[in-house]
Amino acid sequence: MINVATGCRHGCKFCYVPSTPAIDSRDEMLGEKAGVEDPQRDWGDYLLYRDDLPERVHEGLQNTDFEEEWKVTRRGRGVVMLSSGTDCYQDRRAAQITRGVIRELVEENIPVRVLSRSPNLTRDIDLFREADGLVAVGTSIPSFDASLVDALEPNAPSPMARWEALDELFRADVPRFVSFSPTYPTMDQDEIREALSWFAAIDPDVVFHEPMNPRGANFEMCLEATREAGYNDVAEELERIHDHDEWAKYAIEHIKLVREIAKEHFDRLHIHSWPDQKLIESATGEQEDLLNEIVRDVSPEVFASAGRF
Numbered sequence: 001m002i003n004v005a006t007g008c009r010h011g012c013k014f015c016y017v018p019s020t021p022a023i024d025s026r027d028e029m030l031g032e033k034a035g036v037e038d039p040q041r042d043w044g045d046y047l048l049y050r051d052d053l054p055e056r057v058h059e060g061l062q063n064t065d066f067e068e069e070w071k072v073t074r075r076g077r078g079v080v081m082l083s084s085g086t087d088c089y090q091d092r093r094a095a096q097i098t099r100g101v102i103r104e105l106v107e108e109n110i111p112v113r114v115l116s117r118s119p120n121l122t123r124d125i126d127l128f129r130e131a132d133g134l135v136a137v138g139t140s141i142p143s144f145d146a147s148l149v150d151a152l153e154p155n156a157p158s159p160m161a162r163w164e165a166l167d168e169l170f171r172a173d174v175p176r177f178v179s180f181s182p183t184y185p186t187m188d189q190d191e192i193r194e195a196l197s198w199f200a201a202i203d204p205d206v207v208f209h210e211p212m213n214p215r216g217a218n219f220e221m222c223l224e225a226t227r228e229a230g231y232n233d234v235a236e237e238l239e240r241i242h243d244h245d246e247w248a249k250y251a252i253e254h255i256k257l258v259r260e261i262a263k264e265h266f267d268r269l270h271i272h273s274w275p276d277q278k279l280i281e282s283a284t285g286e287q288e289d290l291l292n293e294i295v296r297d298v299s300p301e302v303f304a305s306a307g308r309f
């Protein structure tokens with residue numbers, strides 16, 4: 001996993017990154033370098049670029065004994081994810097660093113998964129094509145309700161702009177995926193089916209799916225944002241799922257619903273669900289079996305096997 005910056009200007013209200021050690025343990029550094037007082041509350045207002053990352057990646061790769069040191073998962077994959085803790089194409093400077101890092105990795109025949117909410121990523125379609133199947137590119141679209149998405153992801157481009165970027169990847173025949181994440185608790189069968197039909201139109205290799213999991217400060221921020229935007233129904237649902245059992249019920253329901261709708265109506269769509277560890281731990285009986293089966297499932301993408309492992 002490589003992050004091209006610390007912080008993320010998109011400032012998604014449900015983002016879990018500020019509560020991870022990558023941010024949580026850097027209070028002092030963020031205060032000194034970016035004047036950040038509260039890394040969670042100020043999430044979206046700060047961004048520290050790692051401009052020298054391509055050089056550092058280059059050096060790291062030169063000094064790596066791949067046979068001995070490179071971590072291959074028990075499924076045999078050796079994929080680098082770019083980026084899960086920030087948006088690697090959120091602006092020109094981040095995109096510049098991202099481009100450099102992808103070049104270094106591809107040079108070493110290492111498969112790369114690129115995830116961004118920014119249509120800026122289409123600028124690098126030539127680079128993705130040159131990678132000859134080693135790079136898979138995707139974007140997160142939780143819903144096509146643009147104003148609700150705007151309330152929860154205040155600085156990110158609209159869902160349709162993201163879909164159009166996917167469409168460009170499709171036309172350029174770049175390996176692509178969708179992250180249907182996080183689906184909101186108010187989304188019903190019709191809304192999920194409509195979103196899946198948009199995804200099916202760009203023929204992705206896989207659709208990753210994850211229900212919402214607002215906890216701690218994220219929960220308060222989601223609640224505040226939806227209320228301010230006049231989405232009282234969403235705020236009510238969020239309050240309901242703040243209770244662990246209600247959340248688990250909704251999360252399982254959404255996981256099943258997305259898989260069932262895809263199976264029934266979009267036979268070319270492969271859904272790869274991402275159940276939260278807490279959900280797996282609290283499940284029993286049939287639900288536990290289903291979640292364990294999901295966890296064992298391997299994404300059908302071929303790009304990962306195009307690399308050196």
Ligand code: SF4
Binds near residue numbers: 012015016084
């Ligand atoms: S784009 Fe990703 S990293 Fe950035 S705020 Fe949103 S969820 Fe967090």
